[in-house]
Amino acid sequence: MTDAHDGYYGRPIVKEPVWRPEIPYYLFTGGLAGASSVLHGAARLAGNERLAKSALYVGAAADIISPVLLISDLGRPERFLNMFRVFKVTSPMSVGSWTLGVSGGASTTAAVLELLGKLPRVKALAEIASIAAGPPLATYTGALLANTAIPVWSEARDELPWLFGASAVASAGAAAALVTPPGLAGPARRAAVGGVLAELGLMKAMQSRLGFVGEVYGQDQAGRYAKISKACTAVGAGLLALRGRRSRPVALTASAFILAGELALRWSVFKAGFQSARDPRYTVIPQKERTALRQRGPCPPNAP
Amino acid sequence: MSTVAPASYGAEAKPRMGFFTDTSVCIGCKACEVACKEWNLVPADGADWLGHSYDNTGQLDANTWRHVAFIEQDKPLRLDAGDFATADAEPEPLRWLMESDVCKHCTHAGCLDVCPTGALFRTEFGTVVVQEDVCNGCGYCVPACPFGVLDKRHLPRRPEDAPLALPMFGKKEDGRVWKCTLCYDRLKGGHEPACAKACPTDSIQFGEIDELRERAEQRLAKLEAERWNAPRLYGHDPGDGVGGFGAFFLLLDEPEVYGLPPDPVVPTAHLPRLWKQTALAAGALVVGVVAALVGGAE
Numbered sequence: 001m002t003d004a005h006d007g008y009y010g011r012p013i014v015k016e017p018v019w020r021p022e023i024p025y026y027l028f029t030g031g032l033a034g035a036s037s038v039l040h041g042a043a044r045l046a047g048n049e050r051l052a053k054s055a056l057y058v059g060a061a062a063d064i065i066s067p068v069l070l071i072s073d074l075g076r077p078e079r080f081l082n083m084f085r086v087f088k089v090t091s092p093m094s095v096g097s098w099t100l101g102v103s104g105g106a107s108t109t110a111a112v113l114e115l116l117g118k119l120p121r122v123k124a125l126a127e128i129a130s131i132a133a134g135p136p137l138a139t140y141t142g143a144l145l146a147n148t149a150i151p152v153w154s155e156a157r158d159e160l161p162w163l164f165g166a167s168a169v170a171s172a173g174a175a176a177a178l179v180t181p182p183g184l185a186g187p188a189r190r191a192a193v194g195g196v197l198a199e200l201g202l203m204k205a206m207q208s209r210l211g212f213v214g215e216v217y218g219q220d221q222a223g224r225y226a227k228i229s230k231a232c233t234a235v236g237a238g239l240l241a242l243r244g245r246r247s248r249p250v251a252l253t254a255s256a257f258i259l260a261g262e263l264a265l266r267w268s269v270f271k272a273g274f275q276s277a278r279d280p281r282y283t284v285i286p287q288k289e290r291t292a293l294r295q296r297g298p299c300p301p302n303a304p
Numbered sequence: 305m306s307t308v309a310p311a312s313y314g315a316e317a318k319p320r321m322g323f324f325t326d327t328s329v330c331i332g333c334k335a336c337e338v339a340c341k342e343w344n345l346v347p348a349d350g351a352d353w354l355g356h357s358y359d360n361t362g363q364l365d366a367n368t369w370r371h372v373a374f375i376e377q378d379k380p381l382r383l384d385a386g387d388f389a390t391a392d393a394e395p396e397p398l399r400w401l402m403e404s405d406v407c408k409h410c411t412h413a414g415c416l417d418v419c420p421t422g423a424l425f426r427t428e429f430g431t432v433v434v435q436e437d438v439c440n441g442c443g444y445c446v447p448a449c450p451f452g453v454l455d456k457r458h459l460p461r462r463p464e465d466a467p468l469a470l471p472m473f474g475k476k477e478d479g480r481v482w483k484c485t486l487c488y489d490r491l492k493g494g495h496e497p498a499c500a501k502a503c504p505t506d507s508i509q510f511g512e513i514d515e516l517r518e519r520a521e522q523r524l525a526k527l528e529a530e531r532w533n534a535p536r537l538y539g540h541d542p543g544d545g546v547g548g549f550g551a552f553f554l555l556l557d558e559p560e561v562y563g564l565p566p567d568p569v570v571p572t573a574h575l576p577r578l579w580k581q582t583a584l585a586a587g588a589l590v591v592g593v594v595a596a597l598v599g600g601a602e
Contacts, residue, residue, distance in 0.1 A: 008373060008560075009354075011363060011563055013565050014450065014452045015454070016446075016447070017447045018455070019443055035589065035593065038589060039593050042593050042594050042597045045597070046597040048601050072472040073442075074440050075443065075457075076439070077468060077470075079421075079438075079441075082423070082440045085438070086420070088419075090575060093442060097420055135586035135587070135589050135590050136582070136586050138589055139582045143579060143581075143582045146571075146574075147572060147574075147578060148447040149449060149571055154571055164585075165589045183601065186599065186600060186601050187601070191593055194595075195592070287567035291567045
């Protein structure tokens, strides 16, 4: 006998996303690009030119890879320019396309001019544009996933932008620490370790608040990626905090661990969405509870 | 006359048109599925035997815009013996539910809200349609639909749609999303949609939404008076999470039994709060990174 909540022959009610591996890789590179731009700006202000350059180049590289991944995922890549037919605030993908367009153009321009050492005023303008586009670029992907009918994403609307923001900071810090001499990479290490700590806390908070719907983070691929992510980021952040200043090889290893962990985090969230869509119980049960609550009225404060 | 066509249509706006699908008279003939495929040139996507009663279609997707669900139940259709009542007659112990599912053409349509290209638009009839010459196959509408209606077409491209000659970008599949258009072309010509035209029992009724809502209320009252088992309207209420469906239903059990969400809500209903969280997180990110710079280069 099937459960009443299995619905129609256990078939999914909402569709699984049709996005392919390009998308979780983009969630990672987009976050890396956005947070690197911010790190670049902050390092410039603080007068740490070496770190600023590192973050600028990392950000530009991630900004160049990101649209390639996104266009490759389109069903009609030749129509990618249709993303710029309209601007719609109701579509996080539309907002994100424009943000990535600005960020990509600006940080690539700034990085090329930095390399060539030419046109300092144009470079400064490009830097300002890329720094301004960075924070939304690093966080909008959380809104993109949460603005769907996929239970484990939409119910996490209060956490996903924060989780992806923290993950972006950790990635940017680790990537900059990878390509900067340890003596000048202190801020990058602190950003990486702080980002990891925030992300681990947010992930835990998200899972516990999601309750039943969040159990997919302990199952199958989402569960495996979540475990890998936790292990890698914890080891990487620990190493970086304790020995990252003294030893370059340790700093390199630790940064690589953190980057791998952040990539695994994006994969875990991505896969959780598929698992959540596949089982109709995640769609039906919360909705039934909602309607029951509406019919009953709110619980009295002392109800069990 | 109720209309949900955007104000920019001006005098071209028409009354809102839709479907009332009354499952109590559906006989599961699938004429709607066939008529839809034929009129809209929806390609064949293989024949699978699913073993789910008489349903071998399975779901709405890019290549199925009407889908007839079949549910066999150990429940009586009516709470009395119905038309054949005699003094000692018992209710029939079994019932076979059939329902022709379709795109709901929501008042607040998630697919339309999230489409980044403007390929999805609202017509002068208040219906929601994908422009096949604009859609770039980003796939955002697919998980944004609370009913799982939209899907990407993975069948090969038509010869006239040559793919790009580039390794990562040269997709050989159609790659766009497709769904019910409520026969936009037929509506423009003053005809009813193909499925409604083909339905032999008027289970699928097409018309102005106001009139359909009235008719549905009357039908529900009749079934209740006749002691049918658990009839209810689904999607007729403009106060629900998607602002009411343009294509709504009379069902004989809970929506989830038919594979429909019991309380659908358009994802963008939460978007103001979501954007606020995104902005706060972006601000916190800047503060965090700046704080990391405090304490010097080491």
